[in-house]
Amino acid sequence: MNKAIYKVITIIILSLLILALCVGIGSVMISPAKELQIITHKLFGTQLDPRITQADVSIIWTIRMPRAILAFLTGGILAVCGVVTQSVLQNPLASSYTLGVSSGAALGAAIITVCEISVPILGAFLLPAGGFVGGLITVAVVMVFARRFDGNISTHTIILMGMVVSMFTNAMLTFISVLSSEHEHKLIAWSMGSFNGKRWYHTGILFATALIGVVILTGFHRELDILSFGDDKAMSLGVDASVVKRRLIVISALLTGISVCFTGTIGFVDLIAPHVTRRFFGASHRLVVPLSFFLGGMLMSISDLCARTLLSPLELPVGAVTALIGAPFFVWLYFRRH
Amino acid sequence: MKKKVLCAALSAVLSLTMLAGCGGSGGSSSAKPANDRAGNAITVPEKVESIVSMAPSATEVLISMGLGDKIVAIDTNSAYMSFASELKADLPQFDLMNPDNEAIVALSPDIVFTTGMSYSGGSDVYAAVKAAGVCVADIPTPESISGIEEDIRFIGACVGASDKADEIVQDMEKSIKDIKDTAASIPDGDKKTVLYVMSVPTSDYPDVYTCGKGTYMDEVFTLVGLKNIAGDIDYAWPALSEEDVISKNPDVIIVGDNYTPDAVNAILTKSGWESISAVQNGEVYLIDGDAFNQPNQGVIDAALEIGNFAYPDDFDDVAPAA
Numbered sequence: 169m170n171k172a173i174y175k176v177i178t179i180i181i182l183s184l185l186i187l188a189l190c191v192g193i194g195s196v197m198i199s200p201a202k203e204l205q206i207i208t209h210k211l212f213g214t215q216l217d218p219r220i221t222q223a224d225v226s227i228i229w230t231i232r233m234p235r236a237i238l239a240f241l242t243g244g245i246l247a248v249c250g251v252v253t254q255s256v257l258q259n260p261l262a263s264s265y266t267l268g269v270s271s272g273a274a275l276g277a278a279i280i281t282v283c284e285i286s287v288p289i290l291g292a293f294l295l296p297a298g299g300f301v302g303g304l305i306t307v308a309v310v311m312v313f314a315r316r317f318d319g320n321i322s323t324h325t326i327i328l329m330g331m332v333v334s335m336f337t338n339a340m341l342t343f344i345s346v347l348s349s350e351h352e353h354k355l356i357a358w359s360m361g362s363f364n365g366k367r368w369y370h371t372g373i374l375f376a377t378a379l380i381g382v383v384i385l386t387g388f389h390r391e392l393d394i395l396s397f398g399d400d401k402a403m404s405l406g407v408d409a410s411v412v413k414r415r416l417i418v419i420s421a422l423l424t425g426i427s428v429c430f431t432g433t434i435g436f437v438d439l440i441a442p443h444v445t446r447r448f449f450g451a452s453h454r455l456v457v458p459l460s461f462f463l464g465g466m467l468m469s470i471s472d473l474c475a476r477t478l479l480s481p482l483e484l485p486v487g488a489v490t491a492l493i494g495a496p497f498f499v500w501l502y503f504r505r506h
Numbered sequence: 507m508k509k510k511v512l513c514a515a516l517s518a519v520l521s522l523t524m525l526a527g528c529g530g531s532g533g534s535s536s537a538k539p540a541n542d543r544a545g546n547a548i549t550v551p552e553k554v555e556s557i558v559s560m561a562p563s564a565t566e567v568l569i570s571m572g573l574g575d576k577i578v579a580i581d582t583n584s585a586y587m588s589f590a591s592e593l594k595a596d597l598p599q600f601d602l603m604n605p606d607n608e609a610i611v612a613l614s615p616d617i618v619f620t621t622g623m624s625y626s627g628g629s630d631v632y633a634a635v636k637a638a639g640v641c642v643a644d645i646p647t648p649e650s651i652s653g654i655e656e657d658i659r660f661i662g663a664c665v666g667a668s669d670k671a672d673e674i675v676q677d678m679e680k681s682i683k684d685i686k687d688t689a690a691s692i693p694d695g696d697k698k699t700v701l702y703v704m705s706v707p708t709s710d711y712p713d714v715y716t717c718g719k720g721t722y723m724d725e726v727f728t729l730v731g732l733k734n735i736a737g738d739i740d741y742a743w744p745a746l747s748e749e750d751v752i753s754k755n756p757d758v759i760i761v762g763d764n765y766t767p768d769a770v771n772a773i774l775t776k777s778g779w780e781s782i783s784a785v786q787n788g789e790v791y792l793i794d795g796d797a798f799n800q801p802n803q804g805v806i807d808a809a810l811e812i813g814n815f816a817y818p819d820d821f822d823d824v825a826p827a828a
Contacts, residue, residue: 196753222781223752230778231748295710354711365712365748367777481739481750483713 172455175448179462183240186466190236190473195480196227203228234371239363239472239486240465241374242434245381245427247441247464249420251457252385254442255396256416257323263438264424267330267417268306270433271337273425274359276302277432278341281355282348295358299429307421309333311414320399320410326417360485361432363472370430381423382461388416389453396451434487436494437464437471447501467494539663543656544622544644551641554616554665560602561621561645562587563800567661568619569593570803571670578613581605587796603627607634615640617664622646648801649720649742651682651729658802674803681806682729684824685813689731691820698757698816700732701784704743704799706766706773713745722801730813730821732758752782758816759784762795791815 192198198206206228208214216225249264257266264270279285280298314329345355391412394402399409424438441464442456449455468486471493475486538550558579559565565584568577574592581602584590598613600606602624610618611634618640624631625644632642643664648654655675662671702723704715717723718739727734735754736744759782761769770790779785793815798808813821 195747195749223755226752226778226781227749231752357711365707365709367709370709476747481744481747483745483747 172449176455176459179459183462183466186469187236187240190239190469191228191232193473193477194227194232196224198224198228207233230367234368235363235366236469236472238366238371238374238430240469241371241378242363242427242431243437243441243468243471244461244465245374245378245423246434246438246468247445247460248382248385248457249424250438250464251442251445251453251460252388252392252416252420253438255392255453256413257327258396258398259323259327260443261439262327264420265433265435265438266327266334267310267421268334268337269303269421269424270428270435271334271341272306273299273303273428274355274433275306275337275341275344276300277358277429278344278351278355281358282344282351296429300425303425303428304421306333306337307417307425311417322399357485358432361434361487362475362483362485363431364476364483366430374427374430377423377426378461381419382458384419385416386454386457388412389457392416392453392457393451432487434468434490436487436490437467440494440498441467443498444501537663539643539660542643542645543660544625544646546644548641548643550643550664551616556613556615557665558600558610558613558615558618559584560600560605560624561619562796563621563657563802564619564645564661565589565593566800566804567658567674567802568665570674571662571665571667573665573667576665578615579610587800603631605631605635607632607638610635611638611640618642619661619664620644648722650722650725651678651805654722654801654803654805655679678803678806681810681824685729685806685809685821688813688817688820688824689729692731692817697731697733698789699735699754700727700758700760700812700816701735701746701751701754701756702727703759703761703763703773704795705763706761706769707748707776712748714748714751715743715745718742718744722805723798726798726805726809726812730809730816732812732816748778752778755781755783757783757787757789759790760812760815761790761792762798764792764795789816 188200188203192200192203202217202220202224205214205217205220206225209216209225210229246264253262253264253266254260276298277295279302280295285298286294310326310329310333313333314325317325317329341355341359345352391407394405394407395409395412402409402412441460445456445460445463449459468490471489472486474493475484475489478484478489538552540547542548555576556578557568557573557576559568559577560581562581562584565577565580566587566589568574569589569592575594577593577597579598579600580590580593582599583602585599598609600610602621605624618632618635620632620642622644630636636642643660645657645660648657655678658674659668659671662668701714702716704717705711707714716736717734718736718741721742724734724737727737735751735756736746759773761773763769766772770792773779773790774785774788776785784790791812793808793811797804797811810821810824813824
């Protein structure tokens, strides 16, 4: 137990260091000391060093901090949902994306962009809201179909249905983008994912989501442990597999939907972070669920840092970076084990 | 000896006729250009009676030459412009990124003017029109004001309105001289930095699209005595990050986005942009984006408008030539 606490503390300190790094580095470099001053100035109203310009404050506090934290939270949420979906579906390649959340969200956002729909109350949240609704509808369709096919909702049925529905929504997305070439650029940008331009209100919403989500899902750690033995074993241990499965899938779809709708679809973190966490911290979900949040967060933060600095002033889509860093890392990890 | 004299005489005659030949093709007003502005060889018909204009800037130039009634079809962008009302009603319209080649050929125009934008996809979207023997004259986006003037002269020469083209260019030159003189009177210490915003950034599309080195827009800013904060970037149309904009701290922000409602206010109230001088001093101005974004004589009007925004005291007595 003590060993676990050390590991947890190390992970949290490492996360904070990486966040500080992400906030400091950019087109304008800002030293950790200045960074700390600006943060304490904003939080506690302390005096600012006169050498710190108003532009530095804007860049750190309004532009970079919400972005860096948003990236961390998104990575964390995706990783936790990845852990849960992989355990529930007993498939190491599954994630909430397998269930069609991302393609549904992309389709929802595309419909709003192309139709130039505007809802005055939602304002800047219109696109995220559209993505969220699109993602949820897709998952609902997958679950309803899966249940129709077999009452126990076996994992193969869910994965198969998820694939079929995802492919169908992707085809509709392609159809829409061909029909409206003037929006094609925007649609592509959205489907690649980015944390660019996000502000504190986005970060706030995602922070609340992450906190609630991680606490709830960690609460399911016993069921998750049992489910990973298989449906039959779970039944014999007194867990109603189909009910628990449905709940867990809906919760992770909701969480993924919320994160995807702010940032667009960003792959790979949901796939890798769970495996890395299990590799370092064993299989017990009591640790794996919360720790995968931090590992996913770090992975996403570093990816976003690379996305905006590697080819500066050009910015890479963060989804490309997660795959670029993630794929070789995954292969290395896999071969090391064998 | 005799032979030598004959040689000299022959070569003299030859060179004279050659000179005469050159003079003839260059001086005559009816001569048509042998190449379009992209350098492709073209054969322009002697008489141009029907024109398809697939570039908003060319459409406007043709109208100002008094040739609006010869235009038989336009691109869909031209149709949105303010000058579209001076065209014949219900002209056929084609998408300039994906023009309907068959329909253009069916109109059998004498010439089709196109913009470089149509070729930005990497393929020749007018291939079938050219194959049908129609003269397609491409005008790539000019990189400088003198490039714009040459484009106008080129259009004039193609349609047999070189005199009109010269008039337009002379008016431009006159205004440019006035603007230059005014800008020269502004002390270097008082010169401001400027950011051009093509479309107002939002949280979903936060990049700031602007004009960099080698654009006529950058030249316009220099002309009126402003320093473009993206003027040292080697891309023509770079996307700046918000961080870049805040750290470069422009004194003036010119907004060329006529499609975002309340664009100036959106920039003035944008979170994180409070520290920018232009925002603090309220120096954020909306210009007629259609005038500035279309590379033709309208650019000079835009230059005057920008000059008046940035240095109202210096530019208030500079009037447009036309």
